[in-house]
Amino acid sequence: MSLSQNKQSIQRLTLTALLTALAILIPMVMPIKVVLGPASYTLASHLPIVLAIFMGPAPAAFVALASGIGFFLAGFPFVIGLRGLSHVFFATFGAYYFQKHPGVVDKLTTRTAFSFVLAFIHALAEVVVVYLVTGLGAGTLAAGYFTTLFVFVGLGGIVHGMVDFELGYQTARALDKAKVVSFFKN
Template sequence: MKTKPVQQLTLSALLIALSVLIPLVMPRIVIGPASFTLASHVPLFVAMFFSPKMSMVVALGTSFGFLLTAPFIIALRALSHLLFAVLGSLYLQKRPQIVNHPKKFQLYNLMIAMIHAVAEVIVVAAFFLLGGSPQVSYDTSMFTLLFAFIGIGGVIHSLVDYNIAYFIVKTLSKSFPVPIFKKASNK
């Protein structure tokens, strides 16, 4: 099912606004320079159920919003979301029926979470190695930061947020046309 361009633009704008607003109001866990805000990825994950194009727009819009409102490293991490969002959305387009199979969906969710975390580890490592933060030493604290907090913590954070998004979108799909759920019900 195709949505009208005005609907897509409006929904994309609302999701971008939510992406920038959520970190201001939701609980946050901060461990060193790593931080995890509950539901911060939900708007982007919601976009993935609509289209790769919407996922791309929301990822870019969110990155720009964070460039204006947050530290530069946060904007770079948000920009890295472009990778998993587009890949994940393309996968959903090809296999929409996965949303009807909880075990398969959770495996897909884990793969997206791993791509998400690896992309953020690469961005953060590059940022620190290029001198973006003089507070972090390049010894065990760097390893701990990257792999334990950004890597493993990022996977867990992604898994939780995608499940929240799935629950929201599945509920909305009962009264609002969500393309992936519409395609899944037709197969």
């Protein structure tokens, strides 16, 4: 391994560690969070995951798992912590896709489509987790259960995911432009 490759490996490891720390801390300290159990919205909670998506599948999966741990450590209900762990699905898929198609984020239209697909996978995984934990075997479900599940967790998750994706993309572009960290091949 050359000195240049060694430096890149150390930078990648350091950035992954920083994003991991942020993924754990954001659910614990972010003042803007709304909990409508089993749904929750914590501003920028996906930001470290989105940045890790631009780094590759391994950092994305690791940071996504750390995000789930952050929700558990922050004292959120169990089902919300499990929803956080489900982020590994959209993060890993997104990282693999971005690795093969880095130009997907260059145009607003393709970036929005990519963001929507990731947000849909994200919301679908969370809906499945919530249903498995709260609905399966519960007998008769409470009135409004599916409205809560599909509107607050599903649709709300898509909107929240897309907003955080754009925040993450703009953050990555700004860091890239300032030559702080290179997320994109220029």
